[in-house]
Amino acid sequence: MSNLTEIFKNHKAFIPFVVADDPDFETTVDNIVALANGGADIVEVGIPFSDPIADGGVIQAADLRAFAAGVRTKTVFEIVEAARKRTDVPIVFLTYLNIVFKYGYDEFCKKCQELDVSGLVIPDMPYESREDIVPTADKYGIDIIPLIAPTSGHRVEKIAKAASGFIYVVSSLGITGERNEFFNGLKDLVAEIKHYTDVPTAIGFGVHTPEQAKTMAKIADGVIIGSAIVDIVAKKKQAAPQAVEAFTKSIRTAVDEAEAEKARV
Amino acid sequence: MKNLTEDKQQKRPGIFANTYGGQYIPETLMTELEKVDKAFHTLKDDPDFQAELHDLLTNYANRPSLLYYAKNMTEDLGGAKIYLKREDLNHTGAHKINNVIGQALLAKHLGKKRLIAETGAGQHGVATATIAALFGMECEIFMGKEDTDRQKLNVYRMELLGAKVHPVTTGSMVLKDAINATLQEWASRSEDTFYVMGSAVGPYPFPEMVKYFQSVISKESKQQLKAKENTLPDMVVACVGGGSNAIGSFADYIDDPSVQLVGVEAAGKGVNTDQTAATIERGSVGIFHGMKSLFLQNEDGQINPVYSISAGLDYPGVGPEHAALATEGRADYVGITDDEAVEAFEYIARQEGIVAAIESCHAVAYVEKIAPTMSKDQIIVCTLSGRGDKDVASIAKYKGVDIDE
Numbered sequence: 001m002s003n004l005t006e007i008f009k010n011h012k013a014f015i016p017f018v019v020a021d022d023p024d025f026e027t028t029v030d031n032i033v034a035l036a037n038g039g040a041d042i043v044e045v046g047i048p049f050s051d052p053i054a055d056g057g058v059i060q061a062a063d064l065r066a067f068a069a070g071v072r073t074k075t076v077f078e079i080v081e082a083a084r085k086r087t088d089v090p091i092v093f094l095t096y097l098n099i100v101f102k103y104g105y106d107e108f109c110k111k112c113q114e115l116d117v118s119g120l121v122i123p124d125m126p127y128e129s130r131e132d133i134v135p136t137a138d139k140y141g142i143d144i145i146p147l148i149a150p151t152s153g154h155r156v157e158k159i160a161k162a163a164s165g166f167i168y169v170v171s172s173l174g175i176t177g178e179r180n181e182f183f184n185g186l187k188d189l190v191a192e193i194k195h196y197t198d199v200p201t202a203i204g205f206g207v208h209t210p211e212q213a214k215t216m217a218k219i220a221d222g223v224i225i226g227s228a229i230v231d232i233v234a235k236k237k238q239a240a241p242q243a244v245e246a247f248t249k250s251i252r253t254a255v256d257e258a259e260a261e262k263a264r265v
Numbered sequence: 266m267k268n269l270t271e272d273k274q275q276k277r278p279g280i281f282a283n284t285y286g287g288q289y290i291p292e293t294l295m296t297e298l299e300k301v302d303k304a305f306h307t308l309k310d311d312p313d314f315q316a317e318l319h320d321l322l323t324n325y326a327n328r329p330s331l332l333y334y335a336k337n338m339t340e341d342l343g344g345a346k347i348y349l350k351r352e353d354l355n356h357t358g359a360h361k362i363n364n365v366i367g368q369a370l371l372a373k374h375l376g377k378k379r380l381i382a383e384t385g386a387g388q389h390g391v392a393t394a395t396i397a398a399l400f401g402m403e404c405e406i407f408m409g410k411e412d413t414d415r416q417k418l419n420v421y422r423m424e425l426l427g428a429k430v431h432p433v434t435t436g437s438m439v440l441k442d443a444i445n446a447t448l449q450e451w452a453s454r455s456e457d458t459f460y461v462m463g464s465a466v467g468p469y470p471f472p473e474m475v476k477y478f479q480s481v482i483s484k485e486s487k488q489q490l491k492a493k494e495n496t497l498p499d500m501v502v503a504c505v506g507g508g509s510n511a512i513g514s515f516a517d518y519i520d521d522p523s524v525q526l527v528g529v530e531a532a533g534k535g536v537n538t539d540q541t542a543a544t545i546e547r548g549s550v551g552i553f554h555g556m557k558s559l560f561l562q563n564e565d566g567q568i569n570p571v572y573s574i575s576a577g578l579d580y581p582g583v584g585p586e587h588a589a590l591a592t593e594g595r596a597d598y599v600g601i602t603d604d605e606a607v608e609a610f611e612y613i614a615r616q617e618g619i620v621a622a623i624e625s626c627h628a629v630a631y632v633e634k635i636a637p638t639m640s641k642d643q644i645i646v647c648t649l650s651g652r653g654d655k656d657v658a659s660i661a662k663y664k665g666v667d668i669d670e
Contacts, residue, residue: 174453
């Protein structure tokens, strides 16, 4: 087990996301450092996949830019290795299972341990299939971060009880991408998860403004922002790191306000 | 982590040859899959459901389909006796309707008002649009832009039947991308919507369910051949994309070891070229579209673009049970190229007066090769999965014939 859970102790976490090798190697390394400097608690690095069925247009386009840059699985590890020379921010990978499967579960998890990558978010691996990789991940101290969706219903209990690291709470149905409306039962969903486990929760899918981040940080222990940051990278390209850092700071402030308001209550 | 030991004791459903199948799909869809699984396993043993299914298959879909003795082909090839299982004579012109009727009935029992489906050549989309019209349900079909271009007639047929057709412009814009888009649509709206999976692929319970509804093909052919020849066939041949007509054609013979099962894949420009869809011959184990199976992919696990002249076989994966049958050696899988399939398209038209789907002509091409090597007292049953009207224009183009459409 990693130290991910510790991060959330009396602290609302902000977890931003970038796609590896979008638009190139150096910019991704700079973006990871910019996210860390801007106040990210955990950086989620997406490994590009040819068929990202849980992702919307923004992340699909980023994957294509990364493929145009010639990204390989080994490139993603090299990016993290380069970033590790400049930051010790906790990192998790977001990856579809086939990437890990083809690399070899053992080799992949071993590599994660070497690079101090704390966990894996695998959107196409439900509870029923976690046994494929969890024993291997445990061996190397890597958390497999489960997702819980508004449709999880009776599944919440078993997923929550088996969780480690943190729980990725999916804010709405469908795919990733900026939204202005979320599932209206998020508060109850998080409360139900809390009933079964002390593992912290972070809400993601669609969050893109400081106001939304603050609202979500009041509901859960943390907030995940993906497409909004990837969109900055799409627009600014090699000049993205500065804008990414500024955006991260604005979210950091909003999330800290949520923590402060909670403390006052 | 407390549940791990408990989990190990539970047998996971839908695993073939201890490896293939399973459930690899976003959490958002899992509760819905559980409902489908439960409904399927309850209803398939329900006499009322069976009566309803049987009535629709008989009185609407035109079953049983003929088992036709192809006398001219048999004489011309001079070897094994050739029987054709005529799924092309079903209502809507392909085997797809068997499965769609079953799944749509299931959807109705689950209270769904809207059917969504992917389609490659358009046959599954047409079948889904047809049943949606019959049942008074909404219908939306996802079809790769590449395929909406090469199968325009089927796009219009679906629209005529009241369906909305979405051309999918992501990825390589073919069947695989249409499945991605349909899964995404289902993840964002499952409350009132049922995903009618067209092939024997996807997460459990889809491969099992599709096989169940398609197994009518082999149940019938077995009885029909018994009536005609009082014996089992020596060989059953069917084309394989995702593998729904093949698994249906094989199903009732899997436990008859004397029956050789042959799945014919689309080799495109050749099994050893990059322009191929011969998944079992060229693929490796991977996890995609909800299942562990064989896929055409690169060494990093990125799914490769595939190619075949046939939109219905243009798929980088194969159903998990086929992967298992291949691994266990119970079935053989061979490749047929575009050129061979086109030649068979012309051959069966001239020999038997049957314009068969280009998908099915992959199986016919293999029969042309293998029948002469067999003895005259041996029997081949070859499934004609669909009719070829949809392909006439594109085959003419392939042959360089100018048709004023």
